[in-house]
Amino acid sequence: MNRIKKLLIEGLWKNHPVFRQLIGMCPTLAVTTSAINGLSMGLSVIFVLTCASFIVSSLRKIIPPQVRIAVFTIIIATFVTLVDLFLKAYFPEISKSLGPYVPLIIVNCIILGRMEAFASRNPVIYSVLDGLFMGTGFTWGLVILASIREILGGGTIFGINLYQNGKILVMILPAGAFFALGFLVALMNLLEKRKW
Amino acid sequence: MVKELFYIFLSAVLVNNFVLTYFLGICPFLGVSNKIESALGMGFATTFVMTFASTISWLIYYLFLEKFGLSAFLGYSVFILVIASLVQLVEMFIRKYSPGLYHALGIYLPLITTNCAILGLCLFMIIRNYGFIESIVFGFSSGIGFSLVLLIMAGIREHLDTCEVPQVFRGASITLITAGILALAFMGFGGIIK
Numbered sequence: 001m002n003r004i005k006k007l008l009i010e011g012l013w014k015n016h017p018v019f020r021q022l023i024g025m026c027p028t029l030a031v032t033t034s035a036i037n038g039l040s041m042g043l044s045v046i047f048v049l050t051c052a053s054f055i056v057s058s059l060r061k062i063i064p065p066q067v068r069i070a071v072f073t074i075i076i077a078t079f080v081t082l083v084d085l086f087l088k089a090y091f092p093e094i095s096k097s098l099g100p101y102v103p104l105i106i107v108n109c110i111i112l113g114r115m116e117a118f119a120s121r122n123p124v125i126y127s128v129l130d131g132l133f134m135g136t137g138f139t140w141g142l143v144i145l146a147s148i149r150e151i152l153g154g155g156t157i158f159g160i161n162l163y164q165n166g167k168i169l170v171m172i173l174p175a176g177a178f179f180a181l182g183f184l185v186a187l188m189n190l191l192e193k194r195k196w
Numbered sequence: 197m198v199k200e201l202f203y204i205f206l207s208a209v210l211v212n213n214f215v216l217t218y219f220l221g222i223c224p225f226l227g228v229s230n231k232i233e234s235a236l237g238m239g240f241a242t243t244f245v246m247t248f249a250s251t252i253s254w255l256i257y258y259l260f261l262e263k264f265g266l267s268a269f270l271g272y273s274v275f276i277l278v279i280a281s282l283v284q285l286v287e288m289f290i291r292k293y294s295p296g297l298y299h300a301l302g303i304y305l306p307l308i309t310t311n312c313a314i315l316g317l318c319l320f321m322i323i324r325n326y327g328f329i330e331s332i333v334f335g336f337s338s339g340i341g342f343s344l345v346l347l348i349m350a351g352i353r354e355h356l357d358t359c360e361v362p363q364v365f366r367g368a369s370i371t372l373i374t375a376g377i378l379a380l381a382f383m384g385f386g387g388i389i390k
Contacts (some may be wrong), residue, residue, distance in 0.1 A: 014248055016379060022226065022368050023223070023364075024314045025219065025222035025223060025226070026218075026219045026220055026221075026222050026223075026316075028219075028377070029219040030218060030219040037370065045329075062313075069280075069309075070277075070280060073276050073280065074273055074276075074277075077272050077273040077276055078270060078273070081269055081273070083270070084272075085269065099321060099323070100316060100319040103272050103315070103319055104312050104315060104319070106272055106276055106315060107310055107311070107315050108312070109223055109310060109311040112310060121358045163234055170380070173379075173383070174216060174217050174219065174379045174383075175216075175377070175380040175383065177219065177375065177381035178372045178375045178376030178379055179372075179373060179376040181372050182365075182368075182369050182370070182371075182372030182373035182375075182376060183369070183370040183373070185368050186364045186369040186373065187367045189363075189364040189365075189366075189369065190364045193363075193364065194222075195322070
């Protein structure tokens, strides 16, 4: 039980994939133009990360170490293909706005990183939970970043209108993604330095 | 024909730069951009792999997968395999024929496999329906664009080292904000191509 609690804190806060480890940057910056996009990307990553953790952890004693990276990548690619086809079939609009960033989950360093660092050397149950918590951590990071950008740049949140005048258009543009994340990381550093 | 190819080149290098517009290859962009020499080596190796990855992926996708109706569900797996084996091949080739270059590139060579810019390149090539020659030019110019931004960033960061940055902004934070300003500057190229 203690171990599960530790995993939860690691994934959601202490070892946060976006703000602390700074990995998985390309979807983080690219799809966070609106909160709904951020949330869909986050949910897709949770699914892929949890399933891939389960398979990799179950097969960890069979996979030859020399070719493990290739095996992990193929396992990840399989689940990403599933997500991609699912989104295309049931949520064509979201699939369109996420574009190539859904298949790009394959090379998302968070997933490969968790396979290499955790799932390939831990029992199934912990690996699945680790995947779930890391994915959830990633998702809240994405939703926060996307909400900030959507509110400041578009004047909306989850598509609901908040205000009309005084939008900061640059926040929706690529440059805004860098600014928003840069300031969020600084804020995280500030919170870290403060002793509660 | 030449005009279109030139447009693809300009677009990939300046207007729709992979790093600053599509956020592809951010990890090496943040990781390797602290010294000009390593940025140069990384840029060179990536351009090399990108050019060949787009060429080979195009051939396999259109001559094999598309023909047998496998592209919908095997496409991604095949791309990632092509990239991984290509990086391995390039590594072996360079080690054999140019040991000096091999040592200069060092660890950056195998790391290219997980560079999302390469997979992104293959995906964009398919989405935009590029022909064979266009794909080669697209791959090459994307590599040049990546190297260009990496070099500029390395130059800026070498100066940043001597600046007094507020404590909480040090490290990744200031690098991201710098990248944001760089992205703003590159937006100025937007008007070149309609």
